[in-house]
Amino acid sequence: MTPHGIGIVGLGVISKAYLETLTDAAAVRITAVADLDHERATAVAATIEGARAMSPAELYADPSVDTVLNLTIPAAHEEVALAALAAGKDVYGEKPLAATLDAASRVLSAAEESRGRVGCAPDTVLGTGVQTARAAVESGLIGSLVSATATWLSSGHEAWHPHPDFYYRAGGGPLLDMGPYYLTALVHLLGPVAWVQGASSRARDTRVIATGPRTGERIPVEVETHVTGVLGHASGALSTVTFSFDAVASSAAPIEVHGVDGMLVLPDPNYFSGPVRVRRGNRDEGEELAVAAGFEDAARGVGLLDFVAGEGRASGELALHVLDIMTGLLDSAAEGRRRELASTAAVPPLVPLTPASRWHGPARA
Known part of the structure; x- marks a missing residue:
């Protein structure tokens, strides 16, 4: 199967933990990275085989990106998620889903309208x-x-x-x-x-x-x-x-x-x-x-891999x-x-005991 394309927006402190998990995971491939600091994006892209540094707008439009991983600061979560969904991408983001409840509701409404999927940390x-x-x-x-x-x-x-x-x-x-x-x-x-x-x-x-x-x-x-x-x-x-x-x-x-x-x-x-x-x-x-x-021996990003696999426990x-x-x-x-509270949520299915070899897959050569 062709690995699922991931585009990362936001390359701050938390991105390092995600990159450690995702760069060699069998199910996904990081194809694009973007940051307000383009030099930072260029430096990160140089460490990932096949990844390119882009502007956020270029990343949303890139056909190699299936899901946008939103690692920006909370104040930017809504803007990035809405832009990605409008471009036909799925979105998985760092917590919280958005800075305000109204903003988070707009993200889920946009996902429903675009038939996109939204996932969100924490996956711990x-x-x-x-x-x-x-x-x-x-x-x-x-x-x-x-x-x-x-x-x-x-x-x-x-x-x-x-x-x-x-x-x-x-x-x-x-x-x-x-x-x-x-x-x-x-x-x-x-x-x-x-x-x-x-x-x-x-x-x-x-x-x-x-x-x-x-x-x-x-x-x-x-x-x-x-x-x-x-x-x-x-x-x-x-x-x-x-x-x-x-x-x-x-x-x-x-x-x-x-x-x-x-x-x-x-x-x-x-x-x-x-x-x-x-x-x-x-x-x-x-x-x-x-x-x-x-998930045994899990690390940041396992929720994204679960999301890509269609389970979406970090919904x-x-x-x-x-x-x-x-x-x-x-x-x-x-x-x-x-x-x-106006909202509720279904409790996600229990994760059966799953060794790392099954959730992460073999490392790519």
Whole structure:
């Protein structure tokens, strides 16, 4: 079979992780790359056999591109997705689907009109960590679900990112940046969310870049940097979530899921794998579960390969619902009241335990 043609728009930090997965994957071939910095695009294209550096407009029009991989900053996600769909391409993008819920809805409406497909990260939830936990939940191991907690706290990305500005502008913040990993995992585990109640705060109005050529530069903070809240799942289960750029660290488990007969402790959903532990009973010290589901040895881009294969577990519809949860939390925090959500999403099929040789395919010579 002829490999599926991928055109990448946006060659920033995250593109390196995708390139490591996709450059030699059997099912796809990177045929074109584009970036606002054309010199950067030229340099990246030179490292990929058969790839050409183009402008974004040229890439959308190029017949060798079947799917556009959108790795731009969140504020540009809608513009790139709409342009690609208008050119007859499918689109798979980094999270969030768009900077606002209205923008994300326009992307899905455009896909319906053009009969194009939309996929969206995160795909970390398709690894063995979250999927093994989900298999345990679906087997009834911990009984009927009661609740979950999700916690991610840090002091802010300016500590490591040389150009962290967009994390502190509209479309950024700890919830929209890190929330998709955790909230997508919670939807996989406990199902879609019906309502949210949020609260938020901002500890500082400026941040100081700590690394790179702009070290010492002070940048403005335009978004809430500590967000917490409760999610009311349609199943009746409740999740409590906290995301922050204002805390030093946390000793809390990334995700815990509680049922009437036991609890699960999950690894960080920002990664694909890690131990899943189960405890049953007050005196049970717990045990690690055997890996039972998910893409083994997965890496960034496995969701795109799943999308190209026609499965589409990292779907635009799921990404829209997760964005609705996040914007609902922020709106609820601003308004001081509970928010009912307009969207829902089907929980994607469980990923059966799949070795890397099956999802990635043999490396091309």
